[in-house]
Amino acid sequence: MITVSILGNGNVAHHLTTAFLNSEKVVVKQVYARDIDKIDYLKDRVSITNTIELLEEADVYIIAVSDNAIEKVSSKIKTKNGLVVHTSGSFPLHKLNTTNTKGVFYLLQSFSKTKPVNFDEIPFCLEAENEKDLQLLENLANTIGKKVYRINSKQRQHLHVAAVFVNNFVNHLYAIGNDICEAYNVPFEILQPLIKETALKLKELSPKEAQTGPAKRNDTNTIENHLHLLNPKQQEIYQLITKSIQDG
Amino acid sequence: MITVSILGNGNVAHHLTTAFLNSEKVVVKQVYARDIDKIDYLKDRVSITNTIELLEEADVYIIAVSDNAIEKVSSKIKTKNGLVVHTSGSFPLHKLNTTNTKGVFYLLQSFSKTKPVNFDEIPFCLEAENEKDLQLLENLANTIGKKVYRINSKQRQHLHVAAVFVNNFVNHLYAIGNDICEAYNVPFEILQPLIKETALKLKELSPKEAQTGPAKRNDTNTIENHLHLLNPKQQEIYQLITKSIQDG
Structure with a gap:
């Protein structure tokens, strides 16, 4: 079982949260949004918060916010462990501002909130600093998707x-x-x-x-x-x- | 029952001939190609010829040749009657060189010879000089397709x-x-x-x-x-x- 917490309330955060909540191999520990009203619809299914500093331990923290907020959001995660990943196509891995290990969990597709997503069709482009974390991200991607690729920051x-x-x-x-x-x-x-x-x-x-x-x-x-x-x-x-x- | 003859051996001619041969509402009278070997594969199903001047009477002559050959090919059709149409997206109707009535039977799709065509999905863009001929072309298009439009030369x-x-x-x-x-x-x-x-x-x-x-x-x-x-x-x-x- 992999535990994840998701940070963000945009399209990617929404669809990932929904998919992981429906997977039996993943536990969604918490969902964070600065404006907690925007994720109120999730509160019956998962713990929600508007305070990053209060996030509990999890295996993976998925930061699905706009590029210009990634660094700041990542710097506020204060857990001892847990892989911190973002979901951006253009943000470099090394700019994640955390002492935890870092990674990327980029879904190459254009999402709209109202349209259901078939994750079987979506390429997951993964990056991490070491093989163990990369395998963790591959396992996580495979719980909801089928097309999983190792893609470094330059690629x-x-x-x-x-x-x-x-x-x-x-x-x-x-x-x-x-x-x-x-x-x-x-x-x-x-x-x-x-x-x-x-x-x-x-x-x-x-x-x-x-x-x-x-x-x-x-x-x-x-x-x-x-x-x-x-x-x-x-x-x-x-x-x-x-x-x-x-x-x- | 509509009788048609088809002039050409390219992708459009090939797919139209095949579709009309499979329709019970159309009789393919003849197929013409300058190089008769190229339409030899049709000879068991339809009369083939390499001499335009010998084409027999038909309701519609479909000229499916390259743009720069349309005028010359049209000028050689010597029948008394029959609507002469081309299948080009850019060739003007009035440049068909015939004393018969004229029209356009343009299929807006890119064809390759080896790939089967689903005519239900292909827009037929039709033009003629009078309402009767336009209705004839609409009837003809509807024998093999579903998406039929009236499109004039400027459009x-x-x-x-x-x-x-x-x-x-x-x-x-x-x-x-x-x-x-x-x-x-x-x-x-x-x-x-x-x-x-x-x-x-x-x-x-x-x-x-x-x-x-x-x-x-x-x-x-x-x-x-x-x-x-x-x-x-x-x-x-x-x-x-x-x-x-x-x-x-």
């Missing part, structure tokens, strides 16, 4: 920027597609099967193998025609990505 | 450029994510659940509502950190899309 920060490209930036290209459709009274839903297929194709092909389109086949006529249809901001993005595809 | 050319953003350009961002992972020995599969979630989220949220990330929340620290991790080409794309997100 994690690059993974995080890669995630910005394939999630935030991709979504912005969807937004441009949506804008173009709206301007000509075309329902955006027409593009959705193509969007889905483009994403799911990666199960079979690498992105390089899957690349098609006028830039890839150097179809300058079509590229010229497309540029005439776009506004200056869209043109700039069209030209830069076209050039990037052509440069290989 | 279609904008839809096509929107598709370049959400398919070709999105795929290139996947490729950049892949490059970053490879450079740091991180398996690209870690990003795939996020990629899938980003695409599927559009069922519930508009792209604007779904936008998250450092650009959206104007997190200049994280943006600066990310830029240091990228090569100059990646930086240029990162900066331009970040700016575009911030400009709303």
Whole structure:
């Protein structure tokens, strides 16, 4: 049995707490939030607190707060033992401000509070200072998930920027597609099967193998025609990505 | 019963021919390809030819060839009647070179020859010169599909450029994510659940509502950190899309 306490009241804290409460292999000892009203809904299932200094001993403390609060929150944990981990994609392990051992428990997915999470599908990116702690985090991840990876701080920060490209930036290209459709009274839903297929194709092909389109086949006529249809901001993005595809 | 003949041997021609051959409401009269060997596999199921001028009368002729061959192919159809349509996203209806009536039968999806196609999921974008022909194309599309739209040439050319953003350009961002992972020995599969979630989220949220990330929340620290991790080409794309997100 692994004992954990969770610090935070955001989406990651919420979903982790719920998942661990439903696991028979984990005991959630306490949940902390600065504003205790925000975790009031948990009080019938677990001990809640708004005072970090009063946290009891546990095997793992999971700090799931915004990046700029991690250091401060970690410095207030006053227990003798227990592995202190954060859940951030970009925060370095060594900046955790604690004399306890340190680790990272990063879930690479975008969460929203209202949508249920299938943890079987979510990659757990784990880091610790020694093998024993790493194995503890792997055991903990395996109680609720299936995709467990050892990722060091350098790998994690690059993974995080890669995630910005394939999630935030991709979504912005969807937004441009949506804008173009709206301007000509075309329902955006027409593009959705193509969007889905483009994403799911990666199960079979690498992105390089899957690349098609006028830039890839150097179809300058079509590229010229497309540029005439776009506004200056869209043109700039069209030209830069076209050039990037052509440069290989 | 609708009679159709299909001209071409690419992916679209192949999948349309197969689907219509399996429909009880359509008779495929003939399939044409310049190189008849390429459609030899169809000869037990349908009449094949390499001579357009010998095509017999049919209700609809579907020209599924590359854009630069559409005009020439259309000019060789010598039947008295029959609606002549092409399947291109960017070719204007009026450039079909025929005295027959004209139309467009554009399937908005990216096809590969080896992968089976679920036509229920594919948007049919239809255009014709008159209501009767449009209804004929709708009836034809409904024999194999479910998502049928009336899209005029102006809408279609904008839809096509929107598709370049959400398919070709999105795929290139996947490729950049892949490059970053490879450079740091991180398996690209870690990003795939996020990629899938980003695409599927559009069922519930508009792209604007779904936008998250450092650009959206104007997190200049994280943006600066990310830029240091990228090569100059990646930086240029990162900066331009970040700016575009911030400009709303």
